[in-house]
Amino acid sequence: METTATVTGMVNILIVDDEPRNLSVLESILDDPSYRLVRATSGDEALLALMADEFAVLVLDVRMPGMTGFELAQMIKVRRKTARIPIIFLTAYYNEDQHILEGYGTGAVDYLHKPVNPAVLKSKVSVFAELHRKGRELEQANRSLSELNASLDQRVTERTLELQQSQARLLEANRRKDEFLATLAHELRNPLAPVRNAIHYLKLRGPDTTDVHWASDVIDRQVTAMGRLIDDLMDISRINQGRIELRREPVALDTVLADAVETTQPQVDGAGHKLTLLQPPMKLVVDADRARLAQAFANLLSNAAKYTDPGGQIEVRAVVDGGTVVVSIHDSGIGIAPHRLESVFEMFSQEEPALARSRGGLGIGLALTRRLVQLHGGEITASSEGAGKGSMFRVCLPLAANLVADDASDAAQAPACAEGCLRILVADDNRDAAETLSTLLEVMGHEVKTVHDGEAAVDAAAAFDPELVLLDIGMPGLNGYDACRRIRAHAAGPGRTVVAVTGWGQPHDVQSAHEAGFDRHLVKPLDMDALMELISSRVAAGRA
Structure with a gap:
């Protein structure tokens, strides 16, 4: 059966949100003569639309009364006609890993945060719209094959090859996007770790001390690092769209x-x-x-x-x-x-x-x-x-002709503390992350040793004899997985609690940590409640 979109050459896009003003915003972002936008304000309304027509992509709000976006996605997934529709989830809830896992588990191809970046949404929808068009072209070419006589065989072969190459390019672009998103999550988490550590340190120490100034400098440095990453992303986007202007x-x-x-x-x-x-x-x-x-x-x-x-x-x-x-x-x-x-x-x-x-x-x-x-x-x-x-x-x-001039200067670094109820080894090649976490633990009364690579972590574990080891994964020389295996192989290794502290938080990363011998896997920036609970359980285990 030919749909409205098939007849007109447009592609159908279903947008679902219980807030009419949000739907209006999505319509303005996706305003394109080649799209036919169909709106729905509930899960039931969306299901009726999906039964009646064929869609290139579904842009779906997570939080809706009656039937949530996840529940609707689950129903779509089990129906043969709708199972292959790509779903882009929209949510106002930032960095909720559980939600993200649930979304991808129900068939999502992407997960965007509100307020939506118009350029990002348009780009992602256009990829799936183009995939849909190419898919339709492929179906049309295959239907034509049965009607063509032998003299057209060569032309059909060339057209099919063209479509296969196009599909391969899209799949490769999608693979790069997935790898990029995983790297982006890791890179943004790393600067956030020392920021969060410094904030908790400030809460413990109070205002108006040299320690406060030191922690503030750390926050400033890491926020600047994150700003540069995000600026680079935005600049690439602006240049690609021809929207960057030089003030020469x-x-x-x-x-x-x-x-x-x-x-x-x-x-x-x-x-x-x-x-x-x-x-x-x-x-x-x-x-x-x-x-x-x-x-x-x-x-x-x-x-x-x-x-x-x-x-x-x-x-x-x-x-x-x-x-x-x-x-x-x-x-x-x-x-x-x-x-x-x-x-x-x-x-x-x-x-x-x-x-x-x-x-x-x-x-x-x-x-x-x-x-x-x-x-x-x-x-x-x-x-x-x-x-x-x-x-x-x-x-x-x-070279030009005239002249101008200017100059530059620099920044500073940090202190330490006493002894406490646990010996803790912190290993992280991000020095701000390692030092802020170590200082925070020392303020709590623990005895802390800090190193910045895997080899040093193995040596320190043998010499310092820590009860708790907080180990980064991506370190120069010896990575965290191999360092953990070598720490475990030491005579006292099995008695230590070894925890992976990393920006890599995908399910396969957790599995890799478990296989390497880690007791726990914590994602940066550290959840302080989780860290306190982990320390408390280790202290209790030591007394038992």
Whole structure:
């Protein structure tokens, strides 16, 4: 049976929300001549619409009276006609892992928070609408096959191959999206962990002490880190949609580089790198948006610091080449394989697999940097002698004529405390996360040892003999799973309580932690009630 949408060439999209004003908002976001929007204000109304017509995607509110979105999704899933309809859940409840698991369990393909980001919703709906159109095209092509004679065989084969390739691209895009979302969740949780620790520390210690100032600095640093991640995401979106505008003016290149160095100096210093800046004596002026160009160089410096082992070398050199200036950023880091030199500039490209990627990042920094450099009329290239031999990024920019100037400065670090009822080992390569958690535990009266990698955790477990071990998973060298196995293998290992404290919170991550020998799996930022309950049970077990 042909639907209304099939006849007109449009695709049907069902939007379900018990609030009429929310439906109006969704209609304005999804206003597109190629869509036929069908609205429903209850689960029963939605079921009737699904029985009557064929839909490319269902945008469904979770909280509705009578029949919730999850209950409706469950009913859709068991009906043959509707079982394959992709569902995008909408919810006003932020970061409720239980809700998210329940949503995906009932057949959701995505889960968005209210208020909905219009660009994100339009993008996701357009993917499924396009998939639906392609599916319809495939069905049409298959129907045509039976009517065509032998002379049309070649054309049918080419068309089918075209559709298969298109479907493969969409599936690959969907796979990348899923991996990206998992990485995003991990990366946003990591900065939140020390923020939450610092807040609880402030509550315990009270206002107007040097400790309060220290904790405030930690909060500021981590909120800034999260802001940069989110800004990068937003900038990529704006550039892709052609909505980013440069405020260009003649600006001194040394000022731009000083801004970039100031932004990344804490990261460079934290890793113990030596940063050298070499520039010609004359003022070099470029026609640029100072903030955006500094952002591009800061991304390159941040990458150099991130992918260089502690105590490395980073050199920034500017040289004039005719009417252009060439800025090269050279590091002594992990290097880039020859076949990866061009693909490093692609969206979501990463130089390390997810578990080994203790260095972090979303894989969008270099893609964003290339777009920003191109917007300034320049170009960027990467070179490396291979794995372990460092990398060099060269940015070529056209020179302007006049000059400008500016400068930069730096930040600070932290204290410690006494002894208590448990010996606790904290291992995390995020120093702010480790130090805030350790300080919080010391204020509570525990004796705490802090380390920043897996090997050090194994050594500290043997020397310090902790009763409780709080172990990050993604750490350099030896990851948390392998560190846990080695701690367990020690003579005193079975008697210790070992807890995974990580930004990775998917069900398979919990299973991997259990298989590695962890007693518990806690997701960052830590739920303080869960941590207190865990400590109390360990103290009680020690007395028994």
